[in-house]
Structure formats: structure tokens, C-alpha cells
Amino acid sequence: MAEHEHEHVRVAVIGSGFGGLGAAVRLRREGVTDFVVLERAGSVGGTWRDNTYPGCACDVPSHLYSFSFAPNPEWPRTFSGQRHIRAYLEHVADVFRLRPHIRFDSEVKTMTWNAGRLCWDLETAAGSLSADFVVSATGPLSDPRIPDIPGLDTFPGKVFHSARWDHDHDLRGKRVAMVGTGASAIQIVPAVQPLAERLTLFQRTPPWVMPRVDRAITGAERLLHRRLPVTAQLRRGLLWGIRELQVQLFTKRPDELGLVEALAKRNMARSIKDPALRAKLTPDYRIGCKRILLSSEYYPALAEPNVDVVASGLSEVRGSTLVAADGTEAEADVIVFGTGFHVTDMPIADRVVGADGRTLAEAWAAGGAMEALRGASVPGFPNWMTVIGPNTGLGNSSMILMIESQLNYMADLVRQLRVLGGRVALDARPGAVRSWNRRVQERMKRTVWNTGCESWYLDANGRNSTIWPGTTAEFRRATRQVDLSEYEVLRTPAVRKAEVDA
Ligand SMILES: Cc1cc2nc3c(=O)[nH]c(=O)nc-3n(C[C@H](O)[C@H](O)[C@H](O)COP(=O)(O)OP(=O)(O)OC[C@H]3O[C@@H](n4cnc5c(N)ncnc54)[C@H](O)[C@@H]3O)c2cc1C
Numbered sequence: 001m002a003e004h005e006h007e008h009v010r011v012a013v014i015g016s017g018f019g020g021l022g023a024a025v026r027l028r029r030e031g032v033t034d035f036v037v038l039e040r041a042g043s044v045g046g047t048w049r050d051n052t053y054p055g056c057a058c059d060v061p062s063h064l065y066s067f068s069f070a071p072n073p074e075w076p077r078t079f080s081g082q083r084h085i086r087a088y089l090e091h092v093a094d095v096f097r098l099r100p101h102i103r104f105d106s107e108v109k110t111m112t113w114n115a116g117r118l119c120w121d122l123e124t125a126a127g128s129l130s131a132d133f134v135v136s137a138t139g140p141l142s143d144p145r146i147p148d149i150p151g152l153d154t155f156p157g158k159v160f161h162s163a164r165w166d167h168d169h170d171l172r173g174k175r176v177a178m179v180g181t182g183a184s185a186i187q188i189v190p191a192v193q194p195l196a197e198r199l200t201l202f203q204r205t206p207p208w209v210m211p212r213v214d215r216a217i218t219g220a221e222r223l224l225h226r227r228l229p230v231t232a233q234l235r236r237g238l239l240w241g242i243r244e245l246q247v248q249l250f251t252k253r254p255d256e257l258g259l260v261e262a263l264a265k266r267n268m269a270r271s272i273k274d275p276a277l278r279a280k281l282t283p284d285y286r287i288g289c290k291r292i293l294l295s296s297e298y299y300p301a302l303a304e305p306n307v308d309v310v311a312s313g314l315s316e317v318r319g320s321t322l323v324a325a326d327g328t329e330a331e332a333d334v335i336v337f338g339t340g341f342h343v344t345d346m347p348i349a350d351r352v353v354g355a356d357g358r359t360l361a362e363a364w365a366a367g368g369a370m371e372a373l374r375g376a377s378v379p380g381f382p383n384w385m386t387v388i389g390p391n392t393g394l395g396n397s398s399m400i401l402m403i404e405s406q407l408n409y410m411a412d413l414v415r416q417l418r419v420l421g422g423r424v425a426l427d428a429r430p431g432a433v434r435s436w437n438r439r440v441q442e443r444m445k446r447t448v449w450n451t452g453c454e455s456w457y458l459d460a461n462g463r464n465s466t467i468w469p470g471t472t473a474e475f476r477r478a479t480r481q482v483d484l485s486e487y488e489v490l491r492t493p494a495v496r497k498a499e500v501d502a
Pocket residue numbers: 014015016017018019020038039040041044045046047048051056057058059060065106107108109137138139140141142183184348387388397398399400
């Protein structure tokens with residue numbers, strides 16, 4: 001406990017998923033070695049450590065869903081499974097010699113801006129420390145959300161969230177209720193359907209589902225990527241380019257998405273022959289406004305005789321009877337919640353206390369929205385940035401692209417602080433944040449995410465504070481360098497006085 005007390009580091013990175021590990025690699029490359037990675041769990045991997053549900057895999061091809069600086073010629077499948085992605089992140093931690101920096105079981109409880117010393121005071125589960133600069137990479141989808149269902153405590157069976165799968169609980173021969181039809185649920189359903197005696201799916205909103213062209217990457221391909229790394233780069237480039245073109249439809253021409261809807265309907269019709277079931281599964285909103293899900297196994301699983309689709313959300317639990325909002329009842333032994341995460345109420349925001357004594361959550365609530373400068377910095381929270389912050393999410397491409405852009409920005413922030421010299425801090429100017437967000441929201445207006453439907457991308461006020469309304473290349477350009485005019489430079493009073501005296 002006392003081990004890290006009164007310790008000071010140059011940079012504290014919070015989280016050891018793609019964001020935190022990427023930040024650590026980038027800091028080392030910038031010549032910063034005085035940093036720690038604080039992780040609440042006992043191993044690295046974030047999303048890919050926590051989500052172990054059957055069928056868990058990425059839905060962006062592996063050669064794009066990986067770091068550009070750590071290509072992996074050995075990806076076993078076009079869409080690799082959780083086990084392989086987790087192993088990849090463990091490998092990154094080893095190869096880039098990050099282990100000495102990582103502190104497990106060190107959940108950050110609070111971080112408070114110390115205006116006198118221009119640094120952050122952090123309280124963690126393993127003691128306290130201070131840092132000149134904080135990189136918060138706690139993940140956009142790391143705190144599971146279970147809806148408040150009346151009577152859930154009366155359920156006699158097992159209940160768990162998709163991101164906290166209980167592997168000790170055998171689902172064979174059980175009546176399983178799956179609540180939710182998001183990205184995790186559509187991977188879970190085909191994996192659980194063959195085991196369960198009955199599978200009841202509670203569907204509030206049907207997703208649009210396109211086929212997933214998943215296949216083993218052949219030995220010859222892997223050999224080629226190993227021997228000629230440029231071939232892996234070309235593959236990545238192609239995967240990236242296709243998605244950059246696709247995004248134009250979402251951001252600029254949502255009206256033309258009807259063709260894509262027709263393809264998705266054909267995909268459904270191939271497996272779902274029963275017109276009544278097809279009607280239940282057909283979305284009534286524009287494709288793309290929620291993430292388009294990829295699966296070639298979801299619809300075939302739903303067509304199996306041991307599956308019931310309830311086209312209504314779970315609204316009440318009465319013992320082992322689950323009641324949907326439309327009154328449909330089903331008996332279950334196990335409830336699996338595939339109900340997503342706390343996204344628009346970023347949990348870490350309650351734990352960051354800024355210059356005026358308010359938490360980040362309070363500052364955002366007062367401003368009416370979760371917003372940051374270039375997805376990273378917030379006024380009143382100097383020398384603090386978040387990775388995958390507001391409006392950095394993607395609807396159709398790899399989040400690693402966005403993370404790497406944000407790490408370019410982080411590297412430049414750290415560089416600028418070094419150039420400025422002495423005890424110094426950079427605080428985003430409110431005007432710069434407003435102007436950035438005005439532009440983001442202006443572009444958002446005509447995108448499919450704002451015009452197509454209600455989704456978890458929108459906050460309680462209907463504002464889209466999660467998605468980036470452009471291409472990943474545009475975001476990369478916007479975060480390549482820090483524009484110092486967007487920041488106020490803070491100095492400690494002693495230094496300011498010395499400067500005046502001089
Ligand atoms: C099932 C699933 C599948 C996905 N598939 C894709 C995909 O195919 N393509 C894609 O682009 N994106 C996908 N995503 C999104 C995915 O979350 C991101 O791509 C990426 O993994 C996020 O990395 P991260 O490091 O920001 O967050 P995370 O991986 O969530 O890591 C955050 C880390 O911070 C730690 N942490 C949180 N709070 C604290 C605290 N207070 N103190 C200390 N540590 C803390 C957590 O324990 C965790 O290790 C998927 C998400 C899920 C849940």
C-alpha cells in the first residue's frame with residue numbers, strides 16, 4: 001500500500017487496453033520513460049480481457065484492428081477471436097518492454113488537479129502518487145450497463161452481463177434468456193443456441209445485420225506477410241480505404257443507404273423463411289445509424305426451433321418468469337444481459353476533479369454536454385487528456401485508427417510541455433473547445449447517426465457526443481499537431497513571479 005506513496009511521475013496513463021498500451025509505446029518513443037500505466041485489473045487487454053463470452057471476436061478485420069506499429073502477420077482469421085486479440089496485446093506489452101511501467105490492481109479512485117504544484121494527485125487502490133500529465137484511457141465500453149428491471153432480484157437463476165461471462169455456469173440444457181440485440185448479443189446467440197434447451201431473445205430494436213466474410217487466413221498468406229511485410233501493409237491499406245469510402249455514405253449521403261438495406265434484407269431472407277419472424281427482425285430505421293452488425297450465423301441460429309424471438313424489451317421479472325413490455329412471458333434459468341456499457345456517462349468523469357473543484361462529470365453536466373477539444377482536452381482540466389474521448393467513436397471502421405491519432409496528439413502535448421520548460425501546464429481554452437464542437441455538431445447534422453434513429457450514440461439530450469462525423473484521415477489531420485493558440489499556458493505562482501521580476 002505504502003509502496004507508491006508520495007511518488008511523482010511525469011505521466012500517468014490509466015488503463016491498459018489498446019489505448020493505454022498504445023500510449024505507453026508512444027511515450028517511450030518520445031523518450032519519456034518516467035511514466036506508469038495504472039490498471040484496475042490484474043492483466044492487460046481491456047475489452048479483450050473482459051469480454052470472454054462465447055463467440056467474441058472483432059467485427060473489423062484483424063489486419064486493420066491492430067496497431068500500425070505492431071503488425072501481426074500471424075492473425076489466424078480475417079476476424080480473429082478474443083483469445084487471439086488478447087494474446088496480441090500481451091505480446092505488445094512484452095515486445096515494447098512495457099511491463100516495468102504497468103501497475104495492476106491499481107484502480108484510480110480519484111485524480112485531483114493541484115493548482116499550486118501544477119500536477120495531478122492520484123489516489124489509487126494501491127496508494128497515491130502525483131503526475132505532471134494524465135492520459136485517461138479507461139475505455140469507451142468498459143463499464144457494463146445492466147438496466148434497472150423491476151423484480152430482477154426475485155430471479156432464482158443465474159444473471160450475468162456479456163462482458164462478465166460466468167464460465168463456471170454451464171448453459172447446456174438450460175432455458176437461457178438473452179436480453180439485447182447489439183454487437184455482443186449477435187455473437188452470443190449463435191454460440192449459445194446449440195447448447196441451450198431454449199433460447200429466448202428479448203429484442204427492443206432489431207439490428208441491421210450484414211454477412212460476415214470470416215475465414216481462416218491461410219498458411220501461404222501468413223508466410224507472405226511474414227516474408228514480405230509490405231503485403232500486410234497493402235492488405236491493411238485496402239481494408240482502411242474501403243471503410244474511408246463507405247463512411248461518406250453515412251456522413252454525407254444517408255439517403256442512398258437504401259441499397260445497403262436491400263442487401264441486408266436479402267441476407268435475412270436467405271435464412272429466415274417464416275414471414276412473421278422476418279417481420280419481427282426487420283428494422284424500421286435507416287441502416288447505419290446504429291452500428292451495422294456483421295454475422296453470417298445470427299439469422300440461421302434464430303431460425304432454429306429452440307429459439308423464440310420476443311420483439312419487445314424485457315420489462316419485469318417475476319421469479320423465473322420474464323415479462324416483456326408487450327406482455328409476452330417466458331420462463332428462464334439464466335439471464336444474459338447484452339445491454340451494452342456506460343458510454344455517454346463516461347464513468348471516469350466522476351473521478352476527475354479539476355481546477356475549480358468540480359468533477360469532469362459536473363463540468364460536462366453544467367455545460368449541457370460531454371465535449372472536449374479534438375476529442376482530448378477539457379477546459380479546467382489542465383495537462384489531462386482522454387483517449388477515445390467525446391466524438392471520437394466510429395460507426396464502421398477500426399477504433400485503433402482513432403486511438404493512434406489521439407496518441408499523435410498526446411505525443412505533441414508532451415513535447416510542447418517540454419519545449420515550454422519548467423513547471424508548466426496546458427489548459428484548453430473554452431472558446432477553442434466551443435468552436436471545435438460547433439464544427440463537429442454542424443457536420444453531424446446531416447449524418448445518418450443524427451437523422452436515422454435513436455441510439456446509444458446520443459446522450460440524454462439527444463446530442464451525439466460519441467461519433468466522429470468524418471473520415472479517420474480527417475481526424476488524423478486534425479490531431480497531428482497541437483495548436484498552442486487553443487491552450488492557455490499555466491505556470492506556478494513562483495515561476496510567474498520570477499518571470500515578472502526578471
Ligand atoms: C465485445 C466488443 C467488441 C468490440 N469490437 C470492436 C471491433 O471489432 N472494432 C473496433 O474498432 N472496436 C471494437 N470494440 C470497441 C473497443 O472497446 C475498442 O476498439 C478498444 O478496445 C478500446 O480500447 P481502450 O484501451 O480505449 O479501452 P478498453 O479496452 O476498455 O481498456 C480500458 C482499460 O481501462 C481500465 N480501467 C477503467 N477504469 C479504470 C480505473 N478507474 N482505474 C484503472 N483502470 C481502469 C479497464 O480495466 C481496462 O483495462 C469492441 C468492444 C467490445 C466491448
